Amino acid sequence: MNHWIIAPILLPAIMAPILLMSARYDIVLARVFSLASTVALLGIALALGSMVGDGQILSYALGNWVAPFGIVLVADRLSVMMLVLTALLALAVLFFAIDGGDRDGRHFHALYQFQLMGINGAFLTGDFFNLFVFFEVLLIASYGLMVHGGGPARVKAGVQYVVINLVGSTLFLIAVGMIYSVAGTLNMADLALKVPQVAAADQALLQAGALLLLLVFCIKAALVPVHFWLPGTYANAPAPVAALFAIMTKVGAYCVIRLYVLAFGEEAGAAAWLAAPWLLPAALVTLTLGMIGVLAARRLGQLASFAVIGSMGMLLTGIALFTPQALSAALYYLLHSTLAGAVLFLIADLIARRRPGIDDQLSPAPRFAQQSLLAAAFFVAAIAATGMPPLSGFVGKLLILDAARDNLQATTIWALVLGTSLLAIIGFGRAGSTLFWKSTAQPGNFPAPATGNALALVAIGLLLAGNVALTLFAGPLTAYLEATAQQVFATHRYIEAVLGNTVLPGGLL
Amino acid sequence: MAHPSAPRPTLLRRWFPHPLLSLTLTLIWLLLINGVSVGGLLVGLTLGIAIPRLTGGFWPDRPGIRNYRRIFSYLLLVMWDIAVANLQVARIILFRPLASLHTRWVCVPLALTSPEGIAVFAGTITMTPGTVSCDLAADGKSLLVHCLDAPDPEAAVRDMKERYESRLLEIFP
Amino acid sequence: MAWFNELLVSALIVIGASFALVGSWGLVRLPDLMSRLHAPTKATTLGVGGALVASMVYFLAGNGTLSVHELLITLFLFLTAPLTAHFLAKAWMHSQRPGDLPQPAQRGWSTFDAGEAEREAASDQPRPPPLSDACGSSASPPPASPSSP
Amino acid sequence: MIEYAIHYAYVAISLGLLFNLWRLFAGPSTTDRVLAVDTMVINVIALIIVYGIQTGSTMYFEAALLLAMFGFVSTVAYCKFILRGNIIE
C-alpha cells in the first residue's frame, strides 16, 4: 500500500495543530516547524513525481472503501505537478513571510499549513463532494490569511472576498446536488462513466449542474464576469498571502481541466465538451480586461492583480481549446504564471515598505533603499509577466499561440493574445519607469528600513530563478507536460486506475 | 472553593462531592439508555462521578437539602396546581371579557435566602395560576409578580407565601 | 393495545393539543404583553406535557419500555419556561418602563436598581472599572450570584 | 382512535402555530415577537412528540429534547440583548 499520496494532505493537517499547541507563543519554533513541513511537502511531492513519472496513476481508497462508494485520492502527472508547484511556491513565499510579516497577527503558520492542506487536497481528491470540502478548507484558511494583520482596507476587502466565496460555495453545493440527482455518484471517475448514460430527459439538469459547477470554478479562477473579487483581495492581502493566492486561482483552472475533460469530454455523449463554448469567450475577455487593467493600474499591487487576471484569461484560453497540445501549453503557462504572478506581489510589498506614505502607488517619489536591486527584480519579473523574451512568459505565449492555430477562432485568439501583450508591455513599462526612473529625479531619500529583508529577497530570487528554470528547461518540461496532457485526455486510464478494469464497459477501452 | 483551614476531605467526599447529583445523573443515564445492564451502569456511574467533578467549579456552594421527602410532596402539589392553573388560564383566555380582569403587579417579600430556593419559588409562581414572577429586588429580598387576575392582591401574596414559600423554607436552608 | 390505553393516549393527546391551541390563542387575544405572557407559559407547557405523557403511555403500552426522554423533556421545559417568562418580563419592563410597579422594601427591582446609578456613571465616565472581571483574574462572582449570598 | 386524536392534534397545534405567526407579524414590541417565537418552539416540540406517536418511532425524540433544552437559550439571549446589549458580560 502506497501511503505517500495522503502525505501532502496529512502532513500539514498534523503540523497545523502541532503549531497551534506547541508553538503558539514561540515564533521561532513556529517558523522552524512551518519551514520543515513545507520542505518536507516539497520532498513528498517530488517523490510522488518520481512515482507517477512513468505514466502510472496511483489511487488511494480512503478508509479502504472501494470507489465510487468511498473517497479516493488520485495522483497522476497533473495532480502531482500541481503539488510540486504548490510546495515550491509555498516554500519561497514562506521565506518571505518569516522575514517578519508572520508576526503581524495570530496563527499565521497554522493557517498557512491548513491552507496548503486544502490546496493539496483539492489537487488530489477524486471525489467532487470531497473537492467541495477541500475548497472550503482552502477558502477558510485563505480568509484567515487574507485578513492577517488587519487594517481597514484589508478587512473590508476580506469581507468582500468571504461573501463572494460563500455565494460561490452555495452555488457549488447546488451544482453538486443537480449532478448527483441525475448521475447518482460523487466520484469523478464514476461520473465519467455515468454521464454518457444519463437519459435525454435528465440532460438539462445534468448540464445545468455541470455548467454551474464550471461557473464556480471560474469564480476561483477569476474569469470575467466573476473575477471582480480578485483585484481587491490580492491588492489588499498581505504580500506573502497574495503571492500564495497565485496558486488558488490555479485550483479553479485545475478543476476545470480535471472535470471537464474527464466527465464532460469526448465520451460524454450529449454533454460532450460542455465547457468549451462558454469558457473560450470568457477567457478571451478575461485576458483583455486583465491587461487593460494592467494599463490602468494606479498601484503596483493593483497592477499585479490585473496581471494575474490577464494571465488567468491566457491560461483558460489554452484550457478552453480542449486539445492535448493546448492543454500542454496551458500547463506550461500555468507553471509560469503562478511564479511570475507571485513574485510581483512580493516585489510590490518590498517597495511599499520602503516608501512609507506612498507605498506602492505608481507615482514618483524619492529614492528608496535597495532601489537598483528591486528595479532589477521588477525588470525580470515584468519580462516574465508580459511575456517578453526570453523568459517563460514568452515561451508559454508561443506555446498557446501555436496550439490555437487550428482553432476556428485562431485569428481572434492570436490578435487578443498579442494585442494584450502590448498593453501589458506599455503598462509594465510605465510602472517601472515611474517607480524606478522617475524616483531618481525626485529630491530626497526615504529612510532605509530597519532590515535589509534578506529572506524576502531570497524568496523573490527563488521565484525568479523558478521562472528562469522554466525557460531553460522548457524542452524537457514541455515533453513532460505533453505526456501530462495526453494522460489527462486518456480518460480511460484515470477511470481504470480509480474503479479498476471490471467496471469499464467494453466500448471504452 | 476550599477554605484554607478546612480539613482535607475524605476519599469518599473527594470522589463524590455531590452524592445526590451523582446518583441522579446515573439514574437519568440508565433511563436514557432505556435499560439496566452492568455495562450501562458502569458508564452511568463513570459519568455520574465525572460530571460533578468536572462541573464542580460552575456550581460552587451547592445547597444542602434539608429534607428530601418534602421535595416529593412539593412536586406533587406544584403539579396539581399547574393542572389547575392551566384550566383557569384557559378559561380566562377563552371566555372572560378582557375588561373584567384584575390585572396587577404585586410585590412578594421573600423569607427565602438561598438562591436555589428563591429560584424554585419564582419558578413555581410562574408555573401556577395566573401569576408570573417578573423580577427580583436588587437586594434579593422581594419578588415582583404579575397577576393576570387578582381581585385581592394581598390575598394573592399571602397565598403564594403560604402555599409555596413556607414549604420551600423546609427544603432549602 | 388495550382500548383503555388507547383512550388514555387519545385523551392526553387531545388535551395537550387543545392547551397548545388555547395558549397560542391567548397570545393573539390578550391585550398586552404581560397578560399574553401568562398564556403560553402555562397552556403550552401543559400542552406539551399532555403530549409527552401520551407518548410515555403509548410507548410503555406498545413496547413495554418506559421512555425517559419525555421525562427529560418535561424537566427541561419546567426548568426553562419560568426563565423565559422572567426574561421576557424583564425585557419588556426595561423597554416599556411601566410606571405602576410596586416598590420593594429597600432596594429597587434589579432591572432598574443600580441601573440609574450605572447609567449616570456611564455618562460621566464612559469606562466603568473592572478589567479584572473581564479577564477573570478576580474570581468575584456577580453581585446577585448565589455563590456569595 | 389514536389516529383521530393525532389528526386533531395536528390541526390544533398547526392552528396554534399560525396564531403565533400572526403575533410575530403583529408585534407590536420586539418582546412580543420573541414571545411568539418562543411559543412556536414549544408548539413544535408538541408537534414532534405527536409525530413520534403517530410513527411509533422514538427516532425523533432527541430533536424535541434538544429543542426543549436549548429553545430557551435563544429567547433568553434575545431578552438579555434587549436588557443589556451584551449577552455575555
Add this chain to the structure above:
Amino acid sequence: MSLALIVILPFLGAALPALLIRAGRNACTTGTLATSLLAFLLLLTHAPAVFRGEVLQARWEWIPQLGLNVNFFLDGLGFFFAGLILGIGLLIIVYARFYLSKEDPMGSFYSYLLLFQGAMVGVVLSDNILLLVIFWELTSLSSFLLIGYWKHLPAGRQGARMALTVTGAGGLAMIAGMLILGNIAGSYDLSTILQHKEAIQASPLYLPALLLILAGCFTKSAQFPFHFWLPHAMAAPTPVSAYLHSATMVKAGLFLMARLWPVLAGTDEWFYLVASTGLVTMLIGAWIALFKDDLKGLLAYSTVSHLGLVTFLLGLGSPLAAVAAVFHILNHATFKAALFMNAGIVDHETGTRDIRQLGGLMTLMPIAGTLATIAAASMAGLPLLNGFLSKEMMLEQAALTSWLGLPWLVPLLATLAATFSVAYSFRYIVHVYFGKPAGETPRHPHDPPFGMWGPPALLVVLVVLIGLFPASVAGPLVATVAGAVIGGPLPDYHLAIWHGLTPALGMSAIAVASGLLLLAGYARLRGLWSAGPHPEAKAVFDASVGAAVRLAQALTHGLHNGSLQRHLAFAIGSAVVVGFTAFAMASHAPGARPLLPATPVAIVAWLLLLGATGALLALHRRRLLSLVVVGVIGMVVSLAFVYLSAPDLALTQISVEVVTVILMLLALNFLPKETPLESSCGRRLRDGLLAALAGIGVGGAAWAMTTRDAATLSGYYLEESVPGGGGTNVVNVILVDFRGFDTFGEIIVLGIAALTIYALLDGATRGAVGRRLAAWAPDQARAADRHPLLLVVATRVMLPLALLVGAFIFLRGHNVPGGGFIAGLVVAIALIMQYMASGHGWAAVRMKVDYHALIGIGVLTAAATGVVAWLADHPFLTSAFGHFHLPLVGEFELASAMAFDTGVFLTVVGAVMLALANLSRIGVLADAPPPQDGPMEPDLSAPRHGDH
C-alpha cells in the same frame, strides 16, 4: 560551438562591467572591450569559410515540441551584420569611455550595451525564426534600458517607453508572422524556410505573414509611419544613438527583410508594401532632417531617410537593387556612425547640439571638422566617397522603376529625396563648422582626446577607401553578402566610381545642385516649413497612449469600483444566465416519480416558512427582529428534516441554530441596530428581479429533481453499514467511516474558522482598532443587573444534565441519531450558557481547558485514528470495530470510528468555545477602560492573559 559562443560571449560578459566597475572605469572598459573583441575575433576566424561561400551551423535542441531550437548559422549576410555589430561596437565602447562623465554609472551602461550586442548578434546569426524573435525582442528590451539610461531626464524615460512600445508592438506582430511563416514552411529553421519560396508565396497565408513580419521590420527600422520613435530615442547618450540608432538596431529590420528576401520578395505585394514605404520614408525623413536644429535630431531623421532608402531598394525585389541595398547598408554604417560620434564630440566640447548656437567650429576643432566634413559629404552622396556609390546605384534602380504604371514618379521622388539629403548634409557642415560662430557656446571647444576622435577617424578612412576603391575594398564583402541575400547567382554589376553618363548621374547632379540651392535659400525654406503643419509624432503618440490609459482607467476603475453589490450582482446574474441557458439548451422531460401528498402539517410548516420569510423581508432593517425571524425559518427547516426522515440533520440544525444566534447577538451588540434604507428603487427592483430569477431557478431545479427517480449509491451504504461499518445509523457511519475524510476536512474547517475568528478578534484589541474598541460606549440604555439570579441558578442546574445528554448523544451516534458533532455542540452550548449567566470572567477562570489545545487535540485524534490503519497496511481512516465480551458487562462494541468521532467532538467544542469566548471577551474589553499600551504595540508572540 564557436558560433554560439559569438552570441553568448556578450551575454556572459554583461556581468563583467558590473563587477569590474569597482576596479575603476578603465578596468571596466577593458573588460567590456575584451569581451566584445573576443567575439569579434571569433567571428573573424570564420571569415575564410564565409568568403568561400560556406554556411556554418550550430544546433541545439531547446523546445523541440515547439520547433524553437537554439540553431545558429553563419553566411555572408550574417557575417556582415555580425561584423558590423561587433566592429562598430568596439569603437563605441572606446568612445563611450571618454564620453560618459564621472557621475554616470558606467558599469550598468556597459552591461546594457553588451546585452544589446549579444541580442543583436543573436538576431543576425539565428537559424530559427522563433529564436530570432527572442533576440529581436531582447534588442527592444536592452535598448529600453539604454535609452532610459539617464533616468533623471524625462525625455530619456519617455523616449525609452515610446521605443519599447513601438518596437514591442512590431515585435508582437512579428511573432504572429513568424509562426505563420514557420507553419507554411513546415519548420521554423531559416535554412529550411529559405528553401520554400514557392510554397510560401503560393500560400493564402502569405499576405498575413508578410504584413505581420513587415510590421516588425518597419517599426524596428523606423519606417514611415513608425519612424517617430527614433528621434525621441536620441535622448539616449550619444554612444547609444550612434550604435543602436544608426549602425545596428535600426538595421535589424533591414537585416530581416534581406534575410527573408529570397522567400518573401518578388511579389507585387512585396513591391508595393516595401518599396513604397521605403520611398516615402526616404523622402519624409530627409525633408524633416533638413529642419532639425538638434544635431542628433538631424542625424536621426537622416538615418530614417537612409533606412528608407535601403528598404526601397530591398522592396524593388531585383537582385541588382539587393546588391545596392547591401552596399548602402555598409556605407551608411560607416559615415553615419562617424557623424553620430562627431555630434557627440560637438556636444561634449561645446555643451550644445543646437545648430543655431553653433558655427565656425572648424578653426577651433580642425580634426573633428575635417572628419565631419568628409562623412557628411559622403552622406550627401558626393563623388569619391562611398555614399556616392550606393546612392548612384539607388538612383539607377529608381530610374528603372514604374509605380502603378507611372514611370516618372519614383525617379522624381528619389531625386527629390536625394536633394534634401544633400541639403541637410551640407547644413551639417556649413552651419556647424563654417561661417561665423553664432555666439558663445556653454563650453569653450577644442579638439577632443584621441579616444574620442580616433573611432570616427577610422570610419572616415573607410568612407574614403571604399569611395576610392570600392571593388577592392568592399567588393568581396558585398559580393558575399549580396549572394547570401539573393540566395542565388549574383547579377552582373560593378562597383566603380565611374559608370558613364547614366540617368543616375544626371539625377545625382540635379540633386547636388538643387540641394545646394536649397541650403542657400535656407532661411526662406525655413519660413515655408514653419508655416506648414507639423504633426508632432510625440504629441500624437503621447496623446494616444494617454487616451488609451485613460480609456483603460475609465473602463477598469468604472467596472471595478470595489462595490461588493456589483460583484455579487454579476456573479448571481451569471449563475442565472448560465443555469437557465444550459437548462434550455439541453433536452429535458418532466419526471414521473409519484408525488408525496402534502399533509396539513406540511402545509402549515410551509405557511410558517412563507410568513417568516415575508416577515424577514419586511422587517430586515430592524436587525434584532430579523434575527428572531431567521430563527423561525431555521426551526421550520429543522422540522422539515424531522418530517422527511432526517433526524440527524434536525439535531444538527437545532444546535447550530442556537450557537449562531448567540454569535450573531454578540456581534450585533457593537453593530448598528438598524439598517438604513439606502438602495434606490431601481436597485431594489433589479435585486428583486435577480432574486426572483435565482429563486425560480433553484426552486425549479429542486422540483425537476424531486419529481424524477433517483440514481443513487445508497444501496451499498445501507447494506454495508452494519457489517462493514459497525453501526446502524447509516448517516453517522457515512460521516465517520465511508466518507470520514469529508468529516476530517469539515472539522478542520471548523478549527480554522475558530482560529481565524480568534486572530480577527485578537487583532481588534490592538492598535487603532483597539483604542476605538476601548472608547466604545453602548448605544442603548442598559438594565441594571448583569447576571439575573434565576438564570444563574437554572444554568448551573442544567450544566450537568446537558453534559449527560451530550455524552448520551455522543455514545449512541453510531447507531441512532446523534454523534460527535451534535454532542460537541450540546456541550458547547451548555458551557456557553455559563458564560451568559455568570459572565465571561467568572466562566473563563472555571474553564480550565485551553480551547486552542482542544482543537489541536481533536484534529490530531481524528488524524491519529486514521493513521493507525497504516499499521495494518490499510489506507488512512480504515476503520475497525469489534464486539467484545467482558464478564458481568456482557457484549459491547468498540469501533475505531468512535475514536474518530471523539476527535470530531473535541474539535467542535474547542472551536465553538474559542470563537464565542473570544467574541464575548471583546464585549468585556469594550466595557473596560482602554488598555495602557503606550506608543509601543505589545509583543504579539508573548502569551497574554485570558486567551484560550
Add this chain to the structure above:
Amino acid sequence: MEFLLSSAIGLLTAAGVYLVLRARTWPVVLGLALLSYATNLFLFATGRLVLNQPPVISASAAGYTDPLPQALVLTAIVISFGMTAVIVVMALRSFFENGSDHVDGKAEDAA
C-alpha cells in the same frame, strides 16, 4: 409535498439573494444564512422525499431514505456554520476598522 419543498427552496433562495445584495453586512449575513438553508434543503432533496424512513438500520424498518445526501448536508451545515461565524466576526472587525458596516467600508454618512 415536492411542490412545497421546491417552492420553499425557491423562496429561501430568492430572499437570500435579495438580502445578500444589500449594502450592509448584517443583511448580507442573514442572506447567506437563508441561502445556506436553501442549499441544505436542496442538497437534501437530491435524495428525494421520503416520509418516516430514516436511514437507521433496523429489522422493522419499511425502507430507508437515501443516507448519502443527509451526510453531505450534515457536512454542509457544519461548514456553513463555520463560514457564518467567520463572516460575522470579520464584518464586526470591518466595522471596528472602518467605522461603518457598509459592505464597501464606506464611512457612515453624516445624516
